[in-house]
Amino acid sequence: MLPADCSRRLVAELRDALDACAERQRQLERSLRVSRRLLRTWEPAETSAPQPTPAPETSGEAPSPESTPSPQDLKELELLTQALEKAVRVRKGMSKTGERHKALSLKSGSAAASATTASAPSRASGQASCRVSETKPPRGIQQTVVPARGLPECRLLSVGDRTRMERGSRATKPGPGPRDQQIPPSAALQAPEAFTLKEKGILLRLPMAYRKAASRNSRLWAQLSSTQTSDSMDAAATAKTQFLQKMQMTSSGPGSGLSAAAVEAEVGLLRTACSLLRRRMEEMLSADPADCMQEYRCLLTLEGLQAITEQCLHRLQELRAAVVGQQLGPWPVGRCPGASLPCGGGTDPIWSPQLLLYSSTQELQTLEALRLRVAMLDQQIHLEKVLMAELLPLVGTQGPHWLALCRAVHSLLCEGGERFLTVLRDEPAD
Amino acid sequence: MPAHWTEETALKGRGHRSLGRRWRRVSTRSVIGRGPSRAGTGAVIGRWDPAAAARNPRKVSASCMGRRRRRVDRGAAVGALPEAIAALSRTLPAGPSPEIFRRAKFDRPEAAPALWQLLFRVLSPLSANGASAPPAQGEPPSTEAQVRVVKSELRSQGYPRRALAQLPEDGSQGSRELLLALAWLLARGPLLERLLAQTRVRLGDEIPLCECEALARPGPPVPRVEADGPVDIRHLQWLMGKLRFQWRKLITSQQEQCALLGKIHSYTRGCHSDRSLGHLSVAETELLRDAESGQQLLRRLESENVRLEAALHWRRQELVFWRWMDTVLGTCPPEASQPTFVPRIPERGAGEWELVARELQTLQEELRGAAEPRRAAWEARVGGWGPEWSAVQRASREAVGLELAALQRAWERGGAAAQPHGPCRLVKSDAGASGGPGLRAAQVIEVLRSREACLEAVLCQLQRQCRQELARLAGALPGLIWILPPGR
Numbered sequence: 001m002l003p004a005d006c007s008r009r010l011v012a013e014l015r016d017a018l019d020a021c022a023e024r025q026r027q028l029e030r031s032l033r034v035s036r037r038l039l040r041t042w043e044p045a046e047t048s049a050p051q052p053t054p055a056p057e058t059s060g061e062a063p064s065p066e067s068t069p070s071p072q073d074l075k076e077l078e079l080l081t082q083a084l085e086k087a088v089r090v091r092k093g094m095s096k097t098g099e100r101h102k103a104l105s106l107k108s109g110s111a112a113a114s115a116t117t118a119s120a121p122s123r124a125s126g127q128a129s130c131r132v133s134e135t136k137p138p139r140g141i142q143q144t145v146v147p148a149r150g151l152p153e154c155r156l157l158s159v160g161d162r163t164r165m166e167r168g169s170r171a172t173k174p175g176p177g178p179r180d181q182q183i184p185p186s187a188a189l190q191a192p193e194a195f196t197l198k199e200k201g202i203l204l205r206l207p208m209a210y211r212k213a214a215s216r217n218s219r220l221w222a223q224l225s226s227t228q229t230s231d232s233m234d235a236a237a238t239a240k241t242q243f244l245q246k247m248q249m250t251s252s253g254p255g256s257g258l259s260a261a262a263v264e265a266e267v268g269l270l271r272t273a274c275s276l277l278r279r280r281m282e283e284m285l286s287a288d289p290a291d292c293m294q295e296y297r298c299l300l301t302l303e304g305l306q307a308i309t310e311q312c313l314h315r316l317q318e319l320r321a322a323v324v325g326q327q328l329g330p331w332p333v334g335r336c337p338g339a340s341l342p343c344g345g346g347t348d349p350i351w352s353p354q355l356l357l358y359s360s361t362q363e364l365q366t367l368e369a370l371r372l373r374v375a376m377l378d379q380q381i382h383l384e385k386v387l388m389a390e391l392l393p394l395v396g397t398q399g400p401h402w403l404a405l406c407r408a409v410h411s412l413l414c415e416g417g418e419r420f421l422t423v424l425r426d427e428p429a430d
Numbered sequence: 431m432p433a434h435w436t437e438e439t440a441l442k443g444r445g446h447r448s449l450g451r452r453w454r455r456v457s458t459r460s461v462i463g464r465g466p467s468r469a470g471t472g473a474v475i476g477r478w479d480p481a482a483a484a485r486n487p488r489k490v491s492a493s494c495m496g497r498r499r500r501r502v503d504r505g506a507a508v509g510a511l512p513e514a515i516a517a518l519s520r521t522l523p524a525g526p527s528p529e530i531f532r533r534a535k536f537d538r539p540e541a542a543p544a545l546w547q548l549l550f551r552v553l554s555p556l557s558a559n560g561a562s563a564p565p566a567q568g569e570p571p572s573t574e575a576q577v578r579v580v581k582s583e584l585r586s587q588g589y590p591r592r593a594l595a596q597l598p599e600d601g602s603q604g605s606r607e608l609l610l611a612l613a614w615l616l617a618r619g620p621l622l623e624r625l626l627a628q629t630r631v632r633l634g635d636e637i638p639l640c641e642c643e644a645l646a647r648p649g650p651p652v653p654r655v656e657a658d659g660p661v662d663i664r665h666l667q668w669l670m671g672k673l674r675f676q677w678r679k680l681i682t683s684q685q686e687q688c689a690l691l692g693k694i695h696s697y698t699r700g701c702h703s704d705r706s707l708g709h710l711s712v713a714e715t716e717l718l719r720d721a722e723s724g725q726q727l728l729r730r731l732e733s734e735n736v737r738l739e740a741a742l743h744w745r746r747q748e749l750v751f752w753r754w755m756d757t758v759l760g761t762c763p764p765e766a767s768q769p770t771f772v773p774r775i776p777e778r779g780a781g782e783w784e785l786v787a788r789e790l791q792t793l794q795e796e797l798r799g800a801a802e803p804r805r806a807a808w809e810a811r812v813g814g815w816g817p818e819w820s821a822v823q824r825a826s827r828e829a830v831g832l833e834l835a836a837l838q839r840a841w842e843r844g845g846a847a848a849q850p851h852g853p854c855r856l857v858k859s860d861a862g863a864s865g866g867p868g869l870r871a872a873q874v875i876e877v878l879r880s881r882e883a884c885l886e887a888v889l890c891q892l893q894r895q896c897r898q899e900l901a902r903l904a905g906a907l908p909g910l911i912w913i914l915p916p917g918r
Contacts, residue, residue: 007661014669021676029685035690035712042719087818114433126528201697204710204718211703213635213731220738224623230612234907236745238753240617246756247614250764251590259588267786271840274789275888280837281793282887285800293826300830301807302801308838316787323783354638355706355868356854363871364856368637368684370878376677377885383670385785392896395903407906408663413896417670419915426909 006390012384017379041194263319270312277305277312378418387413511754514747520707520740521622523551523629533606535758541605549608550576550617553583553624573601584611605761613755622741631730633857634711635691639874654765695858706867 002010227233284302289295358364391409399405403423411420514527519525526544533541551569553890571579577599584594594611597604628902691712710718717724810817854869904912 001661004660091480150740197697202699236748248590271786297826299804304834306797353853353855355857357857357859357870358869365685365688368688414893418459421915424910424911
């Protein structure tokens with residue numbers, strides 16, 4: 001048995017590692033569910049079935065509809081109002097190429113119509129007139145899966161025929177809400193062609209509202225990241241530094257300017273420093289000097305590395321003194337120690353992501369496998385260091401069951417827990 | 431909407447009974463900054479209602495308690511401060527109204543709860559609020575809990591004023607102090623951008639190139655029963671085995687996800703309006719499949735756009751705010767030096783420190799062990815060499831010095847520029863090689879491979895170290911034969 005405090009620390013570390021892994025797995029499972037669903041046949045019955053609340057909104061300003069289980073009437077009323085508004089807009093800005101609100105989803109033609117007859121007349125007239133003047137694109141029917149609010153236009157193409165379109169134009173009402181409860185089984189018979197991404201994915205088009213919002217979004221992000229570096233920010237930057245100085249002067253807090261977060265960041269940097277120094281040292285030690293000059297340079301480098309290491313150690317002692325002596329406050333929560341990050345922790349916020357182009361699935365798989373392997377190695381190295389720090393001293397002191405402990409420690413530390421060595425007692429032959 | 435937004439200007443030492451405070455005399459020069467920009471008055475007085483600007487200055491309404499109002503500079507300064515603050519509020523999550531800010535300047539207690547909540551949202555680890563992980567708890571934490579988190583987080587970031595730590599935990603007071611804390615956070619770094627980036631709506635299939643985001647956002651804390659008692663080492667072995675298995679499962683799942691992504695990307699080729707992307711992402715396809723989630727995505731996108739615009743507006747007008755904050759700081763009484771707190775050495779931080787210290791010490795030992803004999807050997811060889819050698823020596827020293835300086839810069843600056851950093855949007859493109867923006871997967875694979883090799887070397891070296899150490903310890907006991915497992 002291991003001593004209590006040692007056990008606690010080691011179990012905590014291992015459990016942290018397990019939790020991190022489990023978190024990744026959870027996120028991956030979520031993505032897998034979504035992707036698998038996309039590659040199956042798309043069934044509107046499935047989409048309109050009452051779904052559990054997906055990942056919640058980040059901003060409090062947009063309440064999700066699932067959280068308000070409004071009664072049927074309220075919903076219909078709301079939909080009616082929106083439909084009327086939309087009808088006005090459509091009539092104003094009618095154009096051939098514009099996307100308009102289409103009828104129902106693939107399968108629930110008349111069913112939904114019956115559910116929402118209240119709005120049908122007004123919409124139908126608007127739709128019918130639009131429909132008449134519209135020239136059909138050669139590809140055929142445009143049917144949409146129309147949601148509750150905002151009505152993004154989306155054209156899914158199925159094996160088109162006029163009849164379905166006619167039916168669609170009469171029964172105008174959007175609304176997955178009412179659809180939820182009211183899709184009769186017979187609706188499934190109306191559209192024998194199911195939509196699969198494989199066959200018809202290439203025909204999808206994104207709705208205009210989304211496109212506009214997305215392009216506006218990327219434009220705004222670009223603007224925001226560029227204003228960060230413009231000259232007009234100087235006045236504000238000066239004002240800010242002055243404010244900070246004044247704050248510092250009027251307060252009686254720690255004068256050194258060190259905070260627990262800053263100390264932690266520096267310790268992280270020193271950790272990176274250590275690994276970089278070690279790598280350089282190994283390069284030097286493994287290289288065979290060809291002549292005097294190289295030998296001399298190797299020597300100088302090693303001595304230089306030694307000096308830098310001493311500086312780092314010294315800095316670490318200073319930080320330690322600061323933590324203890326100046327009461328810098330609690331350690332910042334929620335940081336995972338461990339990996340030495342090549343990017344230095346990245347305090348800069350990340351603007352819009354850049355593109356990563358891959359050419360085949362194998363390439364993507366290789367990329368991901370490598371990425372995970374690097375993360376796994378990082379974690380393993382961290383655990384190795386922690387285990388070494390805790391377990392080697394125990395082996396040094398001989399206690400009961402020392403052999404078993406030694407064997408277990410060897411397997412954990414030297415073989416990653418995968419293999420075990422064998423110990424034989426060397427009895428003198430009698 | 432606040433009726434009037436007034437500021438004190440030249441405070442003539444008029445005691446303010448109703449607020450129970452004595453205002454310090456503040457010289458006008460420090461308060462009114464004659465800046466070059468259009469917000470020239472520094473919004474010493476900004477009127478919320480432009481129509482009222484034409485009115486003569488008069489005794490203010492009851493809420494402002496007889497303070498004399500300065501005539502405002504006509505023009506853009508009118509309402510500049512409330513506008514700026516309103517923009518700031520729109521950008522922040524749970525941003526309070528400009529009226530709250532105004533009240534906070536006077537340290538009104540009714541402004542405190544909103545500001546506590548704001549700071550809590552801003553400071554709490556994003557796992558509770560971020561888009562990727564659901565909140566751990568069903569309802570928001572209590573006021574006391576929020577207050578505690580805010581205090582502890584501000585302290586750990588080095589907030590200089592002690593008055594904050596002394597505020598009562600029921601969240602009923604201290605609005606001015608909270609206002610100062612918010613301004614402090616804003617002044618130190620790109621707080622707004624960071625908040626926006628953390629809750630960014632992800633439209634594409636993203637892959638993080640480096641783990642810094644994953645590490646900074648650890649996910650909801652799992653309630654865990656601590657193993658208090660001593661455990662057997664077999665428990666540790668079991669945990670390690672479990673970890674290995676989890677990784678293998680993870681890698682397999684990830685491979686499947688990649689295959690699915692590849693399919694989705696190729697099936698939706700040519701569907702995207704943006705030519706450089708070419709195909710839809712999972713989020714976009716989901717938007718088309720399921721209207722509900724599409725609506726949600728659209729709403730989130732639009733609300734993010736609102737916040738982004740507010741942030742840009744704020745950027746243009748923030749000078750006004752900072753000048754006002756100077757006045758707020760001016761109204762605070764200076765802090766007397768306080769008795770120091772009881773020191774607390776956080777256990778987790780100490781562990782980290784120990785590890786790094788040990789590593790550095792080991793490294794130092796090794797370097798000394800390598801350098802000293804070489805130096806001795808060198809001196810022995812070179813002892814009697816002539817002066818022409820010294821010039822060469824000097825050149826070598828300089829060269830080595832430069833190399834080592836470059837090495838030091840690599841970690842001091844964080845080296846962020848060198849490595850690809852941050853999430854990337856995956857795009858499948860057959861056209862491959864040259865031209866066009868974006869990273870190529872082949873390059874990234876190369877980088878990752880070299881990093882993998884590095885890490886494997888480090889791990890091997892550590893294991894070798896352990897083996898040697900154990901051999902040394904085991905050698906102390908004679909009469910045993912250690913048969914190592916067959917090598918890899």
